[in-house]
Amino acid sequence: MHKDIEKILYSEKDIENIVNTIAKQIEKDYNDKDFIMVGLLKGSVAFMVDLMRKVNLDFSIDFIVASSYGSGTVSSGRVNIQKDISQSVEGKDILIVEDIIDSGNTLDFITKYLKAKKAKSVKLCTLFNKPDRRVADIHIDYAGAVIPDEFIVGYGLDYDEKYRNLPYVGVLKPSVYS
Numbered sequence: 001m002h003k004d005i006e007k008i009l010y011s012e013k014d015i016e017n018i019v020n021t022i023a024k025q026i027e028k029d030y031n032d033k034d035f036i037m038v039g040l041l042k043g044s045v046a047f048m049v050d051l052m053r054k055v056n057l058d059f060s061i062d063f064i065v066a067s068s069y070g071s072g073t074v075s076s077g078r079v080n081i082q083k084d085i086s087q088s089v090e091g092k093d094i095l096i097v098e099d100i101i102d103s104g105n106t107l108d109f110i111t112k113y114l115k116a117k118k119a120k121s122v123k124l125c126t127l128f129n130k131p132d133r134r135v136a137d138i139h140i141d142y143a144g145a146v147i148p149d150e151f152i153v154g155y156g157l158d159y160d161e162k163y164r165n166l167p168y169v170g171v172l173k174p175s176v177y178s
């Protein structure tokens with residue numbers, strides 16, 4: 001285990017099981033759809049790569065780079081698009097893939113943004129749902145696990161741009177923040 005991690009909340013195996021369950025639901029719902037799986041970078045990178053390989057359908061992938069966090073652990077509420085989707089979404093079914101939904105500000109903004117670009121449908125898929133600090137009124141279509149109000153890292157999730165490469169998800173030792 002990494003020296004900065006206090007405890008592991010989701011092991012590699014736990015995450016694999018969650019990914020497989022969500023992939024089966026998506027296969028069922030998107031069987032007859034022409035859809036784009038859109039990962040929100042950078043946090044969704046590990047989840048997106050694992051999920052897309054488990055969904056046995058024809059679809060395209062794309063990425064948006066959006067950010068609402070600075071170097072800390074609280075959402076600024078302002079969402080910036082740093083890299084837009086690279087194709088037209090008009091008339092397309094969009095499945096957004098996210099690592100975590102917390103305040104909901106990021107997904108609220110991105111959903112409205114894609115609908116304004118005339119997407120046929122926009123659904124949300126997140127590995128982790130943290131409802132305690134929700135501000136925006138959003139509907140999550142696929143959620144892996146509900147987590148309490150703790151700041152988690154690993155499997156794409158960072159603190160100050162570190163720990164994204166950990167294959168598991170855990171919480172940091174308090175000394176890391178001081």
Ligand SMILES: O=P(O)(O)OC[C@H]1O[C@H](OP(=O)(O)OP(=O)(O)O)[C@H](O)[C@@H]1O
Binds near residue numbers: 040041101106
């Ligand atoms: O529901 P919210 O409060 O908006 O928080 C969720 C967002 O925060 C994190 O992204 P961040 O802005 O830290 O960028 P990152 O994906 O590059 O880590 C995470 O990946 C989500 O996109």
Ligand SMILES: Nc1nc2[nH]cnc2c(=O)[nH]1
Binds near residue numbers: 102150151152
């Ligand atoms: N890394 C990380 N980013 C977040 N963004 C919103 N909540 C979290 C969290 O718990 N961990």
